[in-house]
Amino acid sequence: xxxxxxxxxxxxxxxxxxxxxxxxxxxxxxxxxxxxxxxxxxxxxxxxxxxxxxxxxxxxxxxxxxxxxxxxxxxxxxxxxxxxxxxxxxxxxxxxxxxxxxxxxxxxxxxxxxxxxxxxxxxxxxxxxxxxxxxxxxxxxxxxxxxxxxxxxxxxxxxxxxxxxxxxxxxxxxxxxxxxxxxxxxxxxxxxxxxxxxxxxxxxxxxxxxxxxxxxxxxxxxxxxxxxxxxxxxxxxxxxxxxxxxxxxxxxxxxxxxxxxxxxxxxxxxxxxxxxxxxxxxxxxxxxxxxxxxxxxxxxxxxxxxxxxxxxxxxxxxxxxxxxxxxxxxxxxxxxxxxxxxxxxxxxxxxxxxxxxxxxxxxxx
Ligand SMILES: [Zn+2]
Ligand SMILES: [Zn+2]
Numbered sequence: 070x071x072x073x074x075x076x077x078x079x080x081x082x083x084x085x086x087x088x089x090x091x092x093x094x095x096x097x098x099x100x101x102x103x104x105x106x107x108x109x110x111x112x113x114x115x116x117x118x119x120x121x122x123x124x125x126x127x128x129x130x131x132x133x134x135x136x137x138x139x140x141x142x143x144x145x146x147x148x149x150x151x152x153x154x155x156x157x158x159x160x161x162x163x164x165x166x167x168x169x170x171x172x173x174x175x176x177x178x179x180x181x182x183x184x185x186x187x188x189x190x191x192x193x194x195x196x197x198x199x200x201x202x203x204x205x206x207x208x209x210x211x212x213x214x215x216x217x218x219x220x221x222x223x224x225x226x227x228x229x230x231x232x233x234x235x236x237x238x239x240x241x242x243x244x245x246x247x248x249x250x251x252x253x254x255x256x257x258x259x260x261x262x263x264x265x266x267x268x269x270x271x272x273x274x275x276x277x278x279x280x281x282x283x284x285x286x287x288x289x290x291x292x293x294x295x296x297x298x299x300x301x302x303x304x305x306x307x308x309x310x311x312x313x314x315x316x317x318x319x320x321x322x323x324x325x326x327x328x329x330x331x332x333x334x335x336x337x338x339x340x341x342x343x344x345x346x347x348x349x350x351x352x353x354x355x356x357x358x359x360x361x362x363x364x365x366x367x368x369x370x371x372x373x374x375x376x377x378x379x380x381x382x383x384x385x386x387x388x389x390x391x392x393x394x395x396x397x398x399x400x401x402x403x404x405x406x407x408x409x410x411x412x413x414x415x416x417x418x419x420x421x422x423x424x425x426x427x428x429x430x431x432x433x434x
Contacts, residue, residue: 072431073127074201074412075193079117083201083412091196096141096209100157103220105129105200106227107407107415107427109254109325110189113350115416120351123192129200129429130161130188131228133220136213137204145215146382158223160212160381161187179375186375201412203431212378217389218397224428225400229255230384231376233323236346237263238380239373240319244268249308249317251333252324252347253281253293255426260321260346261288262396266387273311275304276324277422284403284425288396301332308336316341323347327355334362334370341366346373406430 070087077084093099111128113119136143136155143151151157166172166183178184185191187205191198197206207213216223233256242248248264250257253276261272271291276282282293294307308316316338322329325347333343334357357363363370388394405424407415408431415427 071197071203072409073193073197073199073203074409074429075125075127076115077125079115079124083115083416085410088193088197090204091206093138093140093206094209096143097211098139098143098151098207098213099137099197100132100134100159100205100207101137102129102132102200102202102205102431103134103156104224105132105202105429105431106224107412107419107429108228109419110228110349112416112420114189118350119189121190123190123194125193126188127193127197127199127202128188129202130186131158131224132200132205133158133216133223134205141209143207143213145213149215151213151215156216156220157213158216158385159187159207159214160378161189161228162375162377163187163191163208163211165377178377201409201429201431203409212381214382214385216385218385218394221401221404222394222397223385223388225397225404225426226259226384226388227255227426229259230388230397231380232256232346232373233259233263233321234384235376235380236260236321236323236344236373237267239346239371240264240321240342240344242267242269242319245270246318247312248272249320249333249336250274250276250285250290251320251322251329251336252276253285254323254325254422256323256346257321258284258288258400258425260323261285261290264319264321265289266393271311273308273317275307281422281425284400287399301328301335304332305336312338315339318342319344321346325350325352327352331355331357331362334366334368337366337368339366340368342369342371344371344373349374400426404428
């Protein structure tokens with residue numbers, strides 16, 4: 070029987086349970102999990118801070134593995150059939166309807182009310198729907214992507230890769246822009262890599278702790294600042310010194326603290342752009358001056374919620390390309406692996422920022 074690591078209810082430790090192998094519907098499959106991940110969202114799931122989450126829950130929304138049993142036919146977007154044994158990943162978002170107002174009129178599929186997310190809004194009652202498990206049940210209609218990269222390189226980007234790709238796309242970067250990234254966690258680091266690929270002249274990063282800022286530098290940040298070392302005025306000064314006194318052309322907020330949103334606005338030049346991607350969980354309010362911080366600055370502030378198939382797919386292509394994947398191959402040195410039975414330790418290390426990226430490796434654990 071497959072084992073799963075379950076959060077039974079908010080603020081309870083993770084438990085290992087054995088569950089029956091699912092009956093496969095037509096055009097579905099089982100994924101033998103090689104690697105899944107522990108991200109900041111999983112910490113908030115354990116703390117009960119995300120709305121609409123059904124407990125008990127098996128976390129792990131982005132995973133890589135090999136296709137086990139397939140029932141029926143599963144095709145990739147090129148129309149090629151998947152075979153048992155293929156290494157794949159899959160879009161964690163399922164059931165985007167392509168029939169509602171948000172999907173069809175607003176063309177904002179990440180706001181589709183029908184969408185469900187493996188490991189977040191699918192609970193254990195929905196089946197084997199999280200990656201902290203020996204197997205995941207890939208329900209009919211799941212968007213599966215062939216993975217040419219090894220599982221490590223893909224997971225070095227993990228869920229942060231499509232998120233950051235979406236954020237950089239929302240930032241509409243121009244060649245030669247100076248980009249400021251607030252936050253040096255996985256989304257921040259992936260944003261640095263992708264901003265440079267998109268043509269940024271240089272990327273500045275303000276974050277913490279120092280070991281994460283070292284990773285940000287290795288990923289290509291031209292200058293990094295530990296935000297704990299300076300107050301807001303001194304942080305602004307640091308940005309202005311590096312941007313001819315104007316502020317960043319584009320700022321990507323990937324920090325998570327509400328105050329970072331206000332700082333993102335103040336650290337950006339007049340008529341620049343700000344992308345808010347770090348507020349996936351409700352951390353509370355932040356106050357700003359609408360005249361000084363937005364209107365007079367002629368500032369463009371954009372939210373960025375989740376990611377869709379295009380972000381996920383293009384991220385997979387980047388990590389699968391020999392030359393383009395170099396930055397993620399280097400990030401593999403920062404992966405920390407945990408057995409399924411060590412999920413509580415992994416959560417604690419992610420919560421305390423001790424590791425950049427924690428992975429769950431169910432096989433052999
Ligand atoms: Zn995640
Ligand atoms: Zn829809």
